Amino acid sequence: MDILIKLSQFLLSLSLLIILHELGHFIPAKLFKTRVEKFYLFFDVKFSLFKKKIGDTVYGIGWLPLGGYVKISGMVDESMDTEQLASEPQPWEFRSKPAWQRLIIMLGGVTVNFILAFLIYIGMAYAYGEKYIATKDVNAGIWVQNPILEEAGLKTGDKILKVDGKEIVKFNSLPEAILMGNDIEIERAGVVEHVKLPVNFLGQITENKGAGFIGLRIPFIVSGFGENSINENILQVKDIVKSINGVDTPYFDMVAGVLESNKGQTVPMVVSRDGKDLTVDVKVNADGKLETYYAAALPFDNLEKLGLYKLSKEEYSLVEAIPAGLHMGKDRVMSYFGQLKKIVQPETGAYKGVGGFKAIYDIFPQFWSWQVFWSITAMLSIMLGVMNLLPIPALDGGHVIFLLYEMISGRKPSDKFLEKAQMVGFFILIGLLLFANGNDIYKAIFSK
Known part of the structure; x- marks a missing residue:
């Protein structure tokens, strides 16, 4: 069930981002009377799970969830369909449109990605506000x-x-x-x-x-017991350890050292149980362990209730949420550009952390939380927008570079050049895809 919840969030987020990104291309194409032949969620290699033609456009769902696409007439794209380019340009084709219209069509996808992310952050600021520890x-x-x-x-x-x-x-x-x-x-x-x-x-x-x-830094809080634990009948779940053998241990990180010096002994421990302090005699095994599980982290609200940290809270009206959400979005965009900068510098080793679809899947929790879902979706939307702006011919950014060159120089790159550039970009993308997902596989095998 946990895996199903995780997978559902992953597919829902991915589908939402793909559909909206492709709508960003589709809508301006239609506004400029450019024919869109296909609008697909996921890739339809060999066959489709669903397809229906409405007007000039076939709408469908592919079986390979690695992305999606719109196929625009008269455009050299990832489909590498060059047959249509052999004939004279038609008024409804992408190549017949003014450069400024083609630029708007190509920038539509990433524009929607950034707008979506900022809208999500504004909505989250309004709906949830912010809780944080200063x-x-x-x-x-x-x-x-x-x-x-x-x-x-x-x-x-x-x-x-x-x-x-x-x-x-x-x-x-x-x-x-x-x-x-x-x-x-x-x-x-x-x-x-x-x-x-x-x-x-x-x-x-x-x-x-x-x-x-x-x-x-949090206290040692008992969350469970190992099999046949030596302290299962002595300690209780939610006991908070306060001292061991006369040594104060207000924080978890202090417990291990005290236990190490009391290996194989039975020692007095002061714990807080149901709001009261009491002393129990606990057993420390030969390895310096209590044979219990512990809470490695606690929600901010719980930390405040325990009197450990002061929780700062900010709530926003709808008007106040707009600048707050824009600020959150701006910080995420700048952060992601900073990460890319690190990745392209080999000496940082940041490229080792690049992941593919499994890495994205792993971000989602095994429980359903709309706040977490929207937060991750906003982050992924920014990532998708930034990645598509990279000046690689097969990506939107590559098309934008060629269009800007055309608008500045007044000379349009030939269809043959665009075909070759698209092919080069395609192989670059395949290489990046193999590298990112190969990293996932490597980590899965060698991080055990």
């Missing part, structure tokens, strides 16, 4: 969960002041800021220091098989 209120410092961060110089308990000279207001923005950053300004034991991240930091994080990155 970075300045994280007085206990961060919990460093990844050994690569420790090797780079960050330690649990460090207070993050700035990343690349910029104060990060919201704690949930910190992980991405650090991933994309170079210089981390911290406060450690009252002293301000700087941690310089290595150039290949992103590559190291990608290759590291350890889970986690950074998080809020």
Whole structure:
């Protein structure tokens, strides 16, 4: 059932983005009286799951969910249908239209992608507002969960002041800021220091098989027990560990060290249970473990209820949601361009984190949340828009480059040149597709 929910979100989001992107091409094409021969969700290699011709256009659903397309008459596109180009241009064909009209048609898809993303962010700001923990209120410092961060110089308990000279207001923005950053300004034991991240930091994080990155420091909260656990009849689910053998352990990251020094012993532990503190005698096995599961993260609301962190809340009227949503969208666009910049720099190793369809599928949770769904869909819409703007001939960006050249120089590239450019772009796209999905396969095999 969990997999079905995850898959449903993936397909719904992908379908929505594809249909709206292709509508961005379809609508201006129709407005400029350009014939659209096909409008397809997914690719119809050899056969279609559904198709129906209405007017001049065949609307259909293919069986291969790797994208979608509109086939516009008189345009050299990924279909490589060059037969129509052998005859004289017809008034309804793409190639017969003025360059400015063709430019609008080609930019329609990415325009819709960006508009959709900004509309989603505006809607989310209005419907959900924002709940966050301010970075300045994280007085206990961060919990460093990844050994690569420790090797780079960050330690649990460090207070993050700035990343690349910029104060990060919201704690949930910190992980991405650090991933994309170079210089981390911290406060450690009252002293301000700087941690310089290595150039290949992103590559190291990608290759590291350890889970986690950074998080809020939270208590050790029992969430379950291992099979035949030595403490199953002593501790209870939701017990909050406060001290072990007289040593205060207010945070999870402090527990392991205390247990390590009490291997194979039975020691007193103070836990909070149902709002009251009580002492129980727990057993520590020979490996320094309690044989319990623990909560690795808690919702912000729970953290506030426990008195650990102050939760900042912002609510927006419809009018206020517009600038708030636009600001969110702008930040995501700039962030994605920053990621692309890292990816094309081999020395960063960021290319190792590039993923394909499985990576996108994995983003979606195994539970249904409209807030999470729309947030992911907005992010994917921006990614789709930016990727389609890349100056690769088979993408919208490649067509735009040739059209801008035509408009500036007054000389239109020949159909033969466009055919060859399209073929080159097609092979580049196939290479990128194989690389991204090959990364998924590699990680699936070697990250076990």
